[in-house]
Amino acid sequence: MKGYAPLSDEIINALVNALGSDCVIQGREKCIPFGEDAGEDKRVPQLVVEPTCPEQIQELMRLADRHRFPVTPRGLGTGLAGGAVPVFGGVVLSLAKMNRILAIDRKNLIAVVEPGVVTMDLKQAVMAEGLFYPPDPASLDTCSIGGNAATNAGGPACVKYGTTRDYVLGVDAVLPSGEKISAGVRTRKGVVGYDLLHLLIGSEGTLGIITRLILRLLPLPPCTMTIAAFFPHLDTAMDTVSRVLAEGHIPSAVEFLDQKCLALVGDLLPFENAVNSGAFLLIETDGMQDLAQREIEAIGSLCVDCGASEVLLAPDSQKRQRVWEIRREVALRIEDASPVYVPEDVVAPIGGIADFVSRLPELEREYGMSIYSFGHAGDGNIHLNITADDPERRAMVDRGIEAVLRLVVSMGGTISGEHGIGVAKKRFLHLELLPESIRLQREIKKIFDPKGILNPGKIF
Amino acid sequence: MKGYAPLSDEIINALVNALGSDCVIQGREKCIPFGEDAGEDKRVPQLVVEPTCPEQIQELMRLADRHRFPVTPRGLGTGLAGGAVPVFGGVVLSLAKMNRILAIDRKNLIAVVEPGVVTMDLKQAVMAEGLFYPPDPASLDTCSIGGNAATNAGGPACVKYGTTRDYVLGVDAVLPSGEKISAGVRTRKGVVGYDLLHLLIGSEGTLGIITRLILRLLPLPPCTMTIAAFFPHLDTAMDTVSRVLAEGHIPSAVEFLDQKCLALVGDLLPFENAVNSGAFLLIETDGMQDLAQREIEAIGSLCVDCGASEVLLAPDSQKRQRVWEIRREVALRIEDASPVYVPEDVVAPIGGIADFVSRLPELEREYGMSIYSFGHAGDGNIHLNITADDPERRAMVDRGIEAVLRLVVSMGGTISGEHGIGVAKKRFLHLELLPESIRLQREIKKIFDPKGILNPGKIF
Numbered sequence: 001m002k003g004y005a006p007l008s009d010e011i012i013n014a015l016v017n018a019l020g021s022d023c024v025i026q027g028r029e030k031c032i033p034f035g036e037d038a039g040e041d042k043r044v045p046q047l048v049v050e051p052t053c054p055e056q057i058q059e060l061m062r063l064a065d066r067h068r069f070p071v072t073p074r075g076l077g078t079g080l081a082g083g084a085v086p087v088f089g090g091v092v093l094s095l096a097k098m099n100r101i102l103a104i105d106r107k108n109l110i111a112v113v114e115p116g117v118v119t120m121d122l123k124q125a126v127m128a129e130g131l132f133y134p135p136d137p138a139s140l141d142t143c144s145i146g147g148n149a150a151t152n153a154g155g156p157a158c159v160k161y162g163t164t165r166d167y168v169l170g171v172d173a174v175l176p177s178g179e180k181i182s183a184g185v186r187t188r189k190g191v192v193g194y195d196l197l198h199l200l201i202g203s204e205g206t207l208g209i210i211t212r213l214i215l216r217l218l219p220l221p222p223c224t225m226t227i228a229a230f231f232p233h234l235d236t237a238m239d240t241v242s243r244v245l246a247e248g249h250i251p252s253a254v255e256f257l258d259q260k261c262l263a264l265v266g267d268l269l270p271f272e273n274a275v276n277s278g279a280f281l282l283i284e285t286d287g288m289q290d291l292a293q294r295e296i297e298a299i300g301s302l303c304v305d306c307g308a309s310e311v312l313l314a315p316d317s318q319k320r321q322r323v324w325e326i327r328r329e330v331a332l333r334i335e336d337a338s339p340v341y342v343p344e345d346v347v348a349p350i351g352g353i354a355d356f357v358s359r360l361p362e363l364e365r366e367y368g369m370s371i372y373s374f375g376h377a378g379d380g381n382i383h384l385n386i387t388a389d390d391p392e393r394r395a396m397v398d399r400g401i402e403a404v405l406r407l408v409v410s411m412g413g414t415i416s417g418e419h420g421i422g423v424a425k426k427r428f429l430h431l432e433l434l435p436e437s438i439r440l441q442r443e444i445k446k447i448f449d450p451k452g453i454l455n456p457g458k459i460f
Numbered sequence: 461m462k463g464y465a466p467l468s469d470e471i472i473n474a475l476v477n478a479l480g481s482d483c484v485i486q487g488r489e490k491c492i493p494f495g496e497d498a499g500e501d502k503r504v505p506q507l508v509v510e511p512t513c514p515e516q517i518q519e520l521m522r523l524a525d526r527h528r529f530p531v532t533p534r535g536l537g538t539g540l541a542g543g544a545v546p547v548f549g550g551v552v553l554s555l556a557k558m559n560r561i562l563a564i565d566r567k568n569l570i571a572v573v574e575p576g577v578v579t580m581d582l583k584q585a586v587m588a589e590g591l592f593y594p595p596d597p598a599s600l601d602t603c604s605i606g607g608n609a610a611t612n613a614g615g616p617a618c619v620k621y622g623t624t625r626d627y628v629l630g631v632d633a634v635l636p637s638g639e640k641i642s643a644g645v646r647t648r649k650g651v652v653g654y655d656l657l658h659l660l661i662g663s664e665g666t667l668g669i670i671t672r673l674i675l676r677l678l679p680l681p682p683c684t685m686t687i688a689a690f691f692p693h694l695d696t697a698m699d700t701v702s703r704v705l706a707e708g709h710i711p712s713a714v715e716f717l718d719q720k721c722l723a724l725v726g727d728l729l730p731f732e733n734a735v736n737s738g739a740f741l742l743i744e745t746d747g748m749q750d751l752a753q754r755e756i757e758a759i760g761s762l763c764v765d766c767g768a769s770e771v772l773l774a775p776d777s778q779k780r781q782r783v784w785e786i787r788r789e790v791a792l793r794i795e796d797a798s799p800v801y802v803p804e805d806v807v808a809p810i811g812g813i814a815d816f817v818s819r820l821p822e823l824e825r826e827y828g829m830s831i832y833s834f835g836h837a838g839d840g841n842i843h844l845n846i847t848a849d850d851p852e853r854r855a856m857v858d859r860g861i862e863a864v865l866r867l868v869v870s871m872g873g874t875i876s877g878e879h880g881i882g883v884a885k886k887r888f889l890h891l892e893l894l895p896e897s898i899r900l901q902r903e904i905k906k907i908f909d910p911k912g913i914l915n916p917g918k919i920f
Contacts, residue, residue, distance in 0.1 A: 107702055107811035130708070152651045163649055166626065179896045187807040188839035189623055190874035191612045191662045192881060192892050193919055194901045198658035202651045219708035242567050248590070248679035291751050347647040351567030379648035414650035421652060432652050436639045440907060441654045447903040459653055 004070050004088050011067050018059040023050045034092040041082035041423050045092040052097050054211040062178035064453045072455050073205035075147025078139040080343050081422030083204040087457040111215045115146020132220040134161035146210050152202035154418035156253040159378030165201050167216045173208035176449040186214050204420050206455045207448040221286035225296035226314040228323045229303040230277040237279035238354035240306040241377045253284040254378030255327050261374045264333045268326045334372050338387035346408040347417040350380045367400025381417035421459045464530050464548050471527050478519040483510045494552040501542035501883050505552040512557050514671040522638035524913045532915045533665035535607025538599035540803050541882030543664040547917040571675045575606020592680040594621035606670050612662035614878035616713040619838030625661050627676045633668035636909040646674050664880050666915045667908040681746035685756035686774040688783045689763040690737040697739035698814035700766040701837045713744040714838030715787050721834045724793045728786045794832050798847035806868040807877040810840045827860025841877035881919045
């Protein structure tokens with residue numbers, strides 16, 4: 001990857017003239033917050049552009065194309081793989097101010113939104129209309145729909161409802177050249193030419209800048225039921241998950257914590273001895289009141305049959321919040337407790353989670369790291385939070401991470417379920433993809449971005 | 461598009477030597493059936509290759525790459541857009557003999573299959589394990605999973621369960637160069653690099669040859685309930701569909717027939733005056749017995765509220781078959797009745813179906829054609845069967861088809877919901893896609909197939 005010259009004063013003036021000074025942020029101090037996401041990597045951009053309409057993005061990209069400077073699109077900076085970090089400096093294109101919900105169409109069950117809409121704002125707006133937008137990444141209070149689409153974000157609801165990809169019917173996007181395209185449809189289905197929509201989704205802002213999304217909505221499930229179950233061992237918990245799915249239940253969440261994670265949140269647990277459990281499952285069902293209730297009861301019985309030591313029903317929304325707090329607090333506490341903290345998010349085949357996790361202690365010993373496992377047991381997506389006490393051990397931990405990723409790939413899994421590759425996992429791409437796949441992807445990048453100006457330095 | 465020289469005897473000998481004579485079919489008579497699908501276009505290939513393993517496909521493509529002859533992949537020939545028709549002659553690559561179900565993995569809820577497996581065979585095999593593969597194109601008794609993936613086939617179940625795309629987790633494919641790639645994952649989610657999987661799905665065999673598919677399965681819904689409802693007018697039927705969805709029901713099928721279609725199947729209708737109805741809806745629910753029953757009853761009441769003249773419950777599987785026969789028989793009878801018959805499959809926004817269909821009579825008069833409308837009301841996918849009595853009117857009908865497609869695009873719809881573009885709709889691609897989108901797609905085709913040997917002459 002060749003370097004990029006800093007933007008000259010002339011170019012900056014041209015930008016300000018073309019876009020208006022209101023949407024150009026200059027000065028190192030003001031630019032610093034736009035140079036990092038929720039992961040480890042950071043870099044200060046030379047300039048931040050914060051447009052309010054697609055035409056300004058087109059102007060920006062035409063200038064970038066003419067003068068060949070890098071532009072890194074940014075949603076709300078909650079990514080964990082450095083996808084929004086401007087690794088070559090240049091311009092960060094913040095989409096935070098393009099945050100209007102343009103339409104909620106009850107008759108056609110779609111919403112039309114700008115990319116900067118906060119995920120939770122959309123969820124609440126459609127809920128007020130009796131509708132449901134399922135994707136629920138952990139950062140849903142602060143992340144954006146555009147960022148969710150760029151990384152194909154998932155979340156606990158994925159086990160029943162799928163990921164962001166399954167809810168984006170169509171997008172408008174600006175290409176690196178400044179040209180506009182539409183991809184996908186406004187309707188429930190369509191097969192007209194190649195699927196550029198799904199190429200854009202999950203491409204981490206390297207192929208085009210999404211300026212508008214058409215989202216599929218569902219009717220709002222009238223009721224959600226929640227149980228918390230504690231197990232003596234992780235493998236009995238995972239056997240339970242397999243049995244729940246095999247018996248035909250489709251829960252709307254199946255989250256787990258391993259023993260190490262439980263130890264960190266002992267004060268939040270509902271009874272004294274819970275902290276000594278080997279694993280914790282949080283399971284939800286949704287739908288019509290009596291069905292959701294009957295289903296959660298059946299799942300609760302299965303938990304007991306499979307050896308759960310305690311199964312607690314969260315009877316109201318307050319109790320439900322407390323159960324979810326256990327799950328949500330874990331990641332924060334792991335990060336706070338460890339000088340070295342690397343959030344990985346592998347996916348194992350569901351039936352292989354327990355086996356995979358049981359092989360981690362050996363790798364922990366070998367590489368001097370500590371691995372906290374929690375996440376989405378229902379779809380096999382495990383958030384491995386890899387930590388070490390001593391920052392000087394970092395190089396060894398990195399080798400340990402590679403060993404973990406090799407293990408999951410060898411078991412038929414994948415190295416990222418929802419965080420993406422960004423800059424943080426670039427060096428691991430070859431563990432999963434064949435050289436020919438990587439070659440095709442690089443060629444596709446060149447078609448969309450022949451000058452290498454849009455979010456350079458990512459994925460490959 | 462440049463022409464292709466016929467295969468020389470040397471090349472044919474090289475093919476027979478490399479692949480074995482068992483899988484090479486020669487002779488015009490034997491090749492004729494491999495040159496057509498269920499649409500209008502046909503062309504006799506020079507040779508048919510019917511491999512039993514991916515390595516033979518690699519050998520074939522290496523020879524095609526070296527000698528630059530066209531290869532057209534073919535599932536089981538049930539497509540309606542000519543996607544499997546060898547428009548430039550050369551070799552048809554029939555995948556009919558790669559038809560093994562390699563694994564049904566209950567624990568991980570996946571199936572691994574070869575592309576030639578008949579869709580119904582897979583549905584029945586997984587059903588025997590208590591599992592469910594939802595996609596159900598009309599031709600499911602005779603079409604193949606590989607063909608379904610190549611065209612992203614849908615069907616009545618799409619309204620609840622989505623299209624084939626939603627059930628393919630990963631594929632192995634052979635590229636035009638003979639190289640193998642894997643795309644997608646074996647797990648429930650993954651976001652590692654660009655989405656080559658969804659680029660292959662729906663690409664109508666123009667980018668690569670799918671040799672193995674990893675399919676997502678669901679638990680089998682224990683019960684299905686069916687009603688048939690007759691309405692005085694199409695618009696009241698469509699209002700009913702909108703209300704059913706808006707009230708939070710997610711039926712597993714919502715099929716409709718218009719008045720013209722009903723007139724063709726009068727003998728199959730359950731009561732004497734039914735043939736004079738303005739529209740017919742076939743609605744199903746599935747899931748746990750009592751829930752599916754309660755939901756179908758609620759939907760039945762909504763039908764009556766909205767003005768249905770008759771609502772009949774199909775109480776057993778025999779009655780259910782008879783209701784479906786009405787829906788299935790229509791397409792056959794339209795085709796039999798008309799010298800000119802063009803099956804279009806537009807998608808309109810759900811809320812706009814009645815409006816769209818109400819504007820068709822004007823176009824029928826203007827272009828001297830007759831349009832039978834039926835299809836998947838729940839997702840807006842309307843099969844417009846366009847006919848004329850006089851083959852000499854064909855040119856005018858073609859102009860009429862263009863007018864119909866322009867109309868649906870102007871209303872926010874799409875020109876193909878599940879048949880694809882193939883060769884039949886190439887000339888209409890520009891009605892829906894911007895020139896820049898088409899340019900990107902052509903460039904992508906060149907990356908995968910720089911010599912233009914894989915299914916040339918399609919889509920663009």
